[in-house]
Amino acid sequence: RKEVEQDPGPFNVPEGATVAFNCTYSNSASQSFFWYRQDCRKEPKLLMSVYSSGNEDGRFTAQLNRASQYISLLIRDSKLSDSATYLCVRISGTYKYIFGTGTRLKVLA
Amino acid sequence: EPEVTQTPSHQVTQMGQEVILRCVPISNHLYFYWYRQILGQKVEFLVSFYNNEISEKSEIFDDQFSVERPDGSNFTLKIRSTKLEDSAMYFCASSEPGQTEQFFGPGTRLTVL
Numbered sequence: 001r002k003e004v005e006q007d008p009g010p011f012n013v014p015e016g017a018t019v020a021f022n023c024t025y026s027n028s029a030s031q032s033f034f035w036y037r038q039d040c041r042k043e044p045k046l047l048m049s050v051y052s053s054g055n056e057d058g059r060f061t062a063q064l065n066r067a068s069q070y071i072s073l074l075i076r077d078s079k080l081s082d083s084a085t086y087l088c089v090r091i092s093g094t095y096k097y098i099f100g101t102g103t104r105l106k107v108l109a
Numbered sequence: 110e111p112e113v114t115q116t117p118s119h120q121v122t123q124m125g126q127e128v129i130l131r132c133v134p135i136s137n138h139l140y141f142y143w144y145r146q147i148l149g150q151k152v153e154f155l156v157s158f159y160n161n162e163i164s165e166k167s168e169i170f171d172d173q174f175s176v177e178r179p180d181g182s183n184f185t186l187k188i189r190s191t192k193l194e195d196s197a198m199y200f201c202a203s204s205e206p207g208q209t210e211q212f213f214g215p216g217t218r219l220t221v222l
Contacts, residue, residue, distance in 0.1 A: 032209050043200055043213040044152060087152065091209055095140055096165050097202075099152040 003027065006088050006100035014108050017078050021103045023088030024070045032091040035062055035073050037084045038102060044087055047073075078107045111135045113214035115201050121220045122191055130186045130217045132201030141184045142202040142211060143176065145169070152200065158184065191221045 005024045013019045025033075036044040048055055050062040050071050061074040075082055088100035114133045122128050134141050143155040157164040158176055175187045184203075188195055198218050202211040 034210070038152075041198070041218075043215050046210055046212070049210065093165050095142075095204060095209060095211070096154050096157055097142075097144070097152075097211060098154070099144075101151045 003092075003098050004088055004090055004100040006103045008101055009104040010106050011103065012106045012108055013078055015078055015080060017107075018074065018076045019078055019105065020072055020074045021086055021088075021105075022070050022072050023100050023103075024068075025088075025090050026069070027090070027092070028066070028069060030090045030092070033064060033071050034089040034097075035060075035071075036087040036089055036099075038087055039084050044099075047086070075105075078105075080107050080109060083107045113201055113203055113212055115199075115214035115217050117217060118215065119218045119220070121222065124193055124221055125190050128188050128191055128219065130188075130199050130201075130219070132184045132186070132214055133182050134184055134201065134203030135205075135212060136182070137205065138203035138212075139206050140164075140204045140211075141176075141178070142204075143186045144200045144202065144213075145197040146200065146216075147194075147197045155186070155199075188219075191219075193221050195219060196221045 033050040035047040037047045038044045050064045055062045059076045063072045085102040085104045087102045089097050116131045141158045146152045156166040156170045173189045177185050198216045200216045201214040204211045
């Protein structure tokens with residue numbers, strides 16, 4: 001099993017739709033997780049941290065399920081500007097990031 | 110808003126040549142990182158650096174790679190003898206003490222011919 005696994009997509013959704021991505025991880029000892037957003041040929045940008053209690057920031061909600069070893073990202077009311085690749089990240093060791101391959105989202109007008 | 114900067118944005122070099130990629134981390138950050146992303150692939154960890162020494166490095170970070178903080182602001186990645194497979198986007202990142210969120214620079218695209 002890959003350390004961090006994501007469905008590469010693409011997910012093509014109409015504007016205004018709700019879309020959800022999952023990410024599974026293999027190391028049950030992992031403590032910290034993040035969702036980053038990456039636009040084409042740009043750097044990853046922090047979207048949000050993921051906590052066991054869940055985390056909501058506007059239209060974005062992140063959840064962590066430790067029992068099943070997955071994290072999720074829910075985007076409500078999708079905008080054209082949400083089109084990007086969403087990267088799941090877990091921390092290993094001393095702040096080393098392990099990235100998933102990313103899930104590509106296209107929001108269509 | 111403070112940000113990580115990197116130079117150059119694009120570097121083209123011949124196989125076997127040495128390259129130095131430069132980064133200026135956010136000023137109050139003390140942890141520094143290099144990652145790379147081969148085109149179409151995932152972002153991969155190379156090395157982390159704290160208190161003027163390497164904290165952790167990956168299998169990719171072999172003897173051809175080195176990092177340095179030559180002064181109070183710059184953080185460099187040197188590749189001594191580049192190979193074709195070193196062609197990738199190289200991202201520098203930094204983080205505050207006690208914080209796990211890392212902030213990434215815009216990257217240097219390295220092309221080895």
